[in-house]
Amino acid sequence: MQTGLAKLDLFRFALFHVIRWGLALLLAAGVVATGPLSIGSAVASDPVEPATGVETAAPSDAQIGQQGPFIVFAGRLTEEGGNTHLVLEVDRKPEFNVFFMENPDRFVVELDNGVFRFADEAPMSAKGLVAGLRHGAVSETKARLVLELSKPAAVDSKELEAVKESGFYRLVLDLKPVSAGEFTRNLAEQFSVLGSSGSVVRKGDRVRVPEKRAGVHRVVIDPGHGGIDGGAIGLHGTLEKELTLKVARKVGDSIDALGGYEVHYTRDSDVFISLSERQRIARNLNADLLISVHADSLKQHSVRGATIYTLARRATDSLAAEVADSENLADVVAGLAAPEAQDDVTDILADLTLRETTRFSKHFSSVLLSNLKPHVRLINNPQRAASFKVLKNPEVPGVLLELGYLSNSEDEKMLMDEAWQERLATEIAKAVDIFFKQRGPGR
Numbered sequence: 001m002q003t004g005l006a007k008l009d010l011f012r013f014a015l016f017h018v019i020r021w022g023l024a025l026l027l028a029a030g031v032v033a034t035g036p037l038s039i040g041s042a043v044a045s046d047p048v049e050p051a052t053g054v055e056t057a058a059p060s061d062a063q064i065g066q067q068g069p070f071i072v073f074a075g076r077l078t079e080e081g082g083n084t085h086l087v088l089e090v091d092r093k094p095e096f097n098v099f100f101m102e103n104p105d106r107f108v109v110e111l112d113n114g115v116f117r118f119a120d121e122a123p124m125s126a127k128g129l130v131a132g133l134r135h136g137a138v139s140e141t142k143a144r145l146v147l148e149l150s151k152p153a154a155v156d157s158k159e160l161e162a163v164k165e166s167g168f169y170r171l172v173l174d175l176k177p178v179s180a181g182e183f184t185r186n187l188a189e190q191f192s193v194l195g196s197s198g199s200v201v202r203k204g205d206r207v208r209v210p211e212k213r214a215g216v217h218r219v220v221i222d223p224g225h226g227g228i229d230g231g232a233i234g235l236h237g238t239l240e241k242e243l244t245l246k247v248a249r250k251v252g253d254s255i256d257a258l259g260g261y262e263v264h265y266t267r268d269s270d271v272f273i274s275l276s277e278r279q280r281i282a283r284n285l286n287a288d289l290l291i292s293v294h295a296d297s298l299k300q301h302s303v304r305g306a307t308i309y310t311l312a313r314r315a316t317d318s319l320a321a322e323v324a325d326s327e328n329l330a331d332v333v334a335g336l337a338a339p340e341a342q343d344d345v346t347d348i349l350a351d352l353t354l355r356e357t358t359r360f361s362k363h364f365s366s367v368l369l370s371n372l373k374p375h376v377r378l379i380n381n382p383q384r385a386a387s388f389k390v391l392k393n394p395e396v397p398g399v400l401l402e403l404g405y406l407s408n409s410e411d412e413k414m415l416m417d418e419a420w421q422e423r424l425a426t427e428i429a430k431a432v433d434i435f436f437k438q439r440g441p442g443r
């Protein structure tokens, strides 16, 4: 069963790249038009200049459904009760991303391998919360629709629906007015999840990190808890935060010893690091993989064995939900409780930008499982998933590894055994190496 799953993942992974590179080649060859605007740099804060001409290239029947970028062929703006609706018709299921920018305040819909070809621009004329709009390509594969806001706004609802029989899709985004303060808070939250301008890096937004040498993969090891947040405490007094740091260092050393990898840590001492800060560290480093190391407590003391968790909106089971809930409390423990109030933007992101990352994460989980299996005691169903905040990172694939559970006396003894720790670290490093060899050269 496990081998079957791994093969399926590999197949999906290969297929994904065939499609992705096929599109990139088509676009590079100019076979597929990417829109009316040609912008050289993807680092400008808002690369879409005001449109100089009206584009009216609706997709022909022949274009619709053929390979190539998906086409947003119609759009309209309407007002209702203070809200402004944006409706976009798409010829097939789109990959896209939405986010806000400030100075001036804007709402951006960014397409991934899609183009805007409105048959008629008139229904898109500015109204309500939208003072003006423009669209065009911002890179070889990305296009943006930029709505200038007349007032600060937030996403009230979003829906992507399949239109019966036609095979088309309709994206409906509802914008509501919010206070300037709320807009600023939403931007801060969006920034912590995405970077200030969605998937496009803005100059000066990020701490510059050295370019990765060709073929070198960056792995971030994240020892759970630390400082004021001790994590779980074993029946014999073991502190999770100390165990995770110790094991993380062994894992890092084993990966370093392979050569061809750059290892970083979210913490290298007994300090508190918030969950969003851990995410940020991995993202700013442009990490290729995050491995978060834990050894938590469960209510059921009989449960034991290593568990590999990936990110999912809904937990696979009640145990996974329990672990995620307790992990996500880390910030609360440290008095940083940030209510998850502003969730519409983050929800959209979770939906739409995590897909590729999720595929990589699941693949790594499978590779890790087959390496650990002969050497490490595992829980029943060792691949589980839940909504772990530390893994909510659109750009960095990752897993949260529970080495075992400190609520189980035998697990605690095993986890403290140096030889066991070494064995585990070696197998994790092997899995990392296999994962990247299968995945190909660095991004």
Ligand SMILES: [Zn+2]
Residues within 6 Å of the ligand: 224, 225, 231, 232, 240, 294, 295, 296, 327
């Ligand atoms: Zn933990």
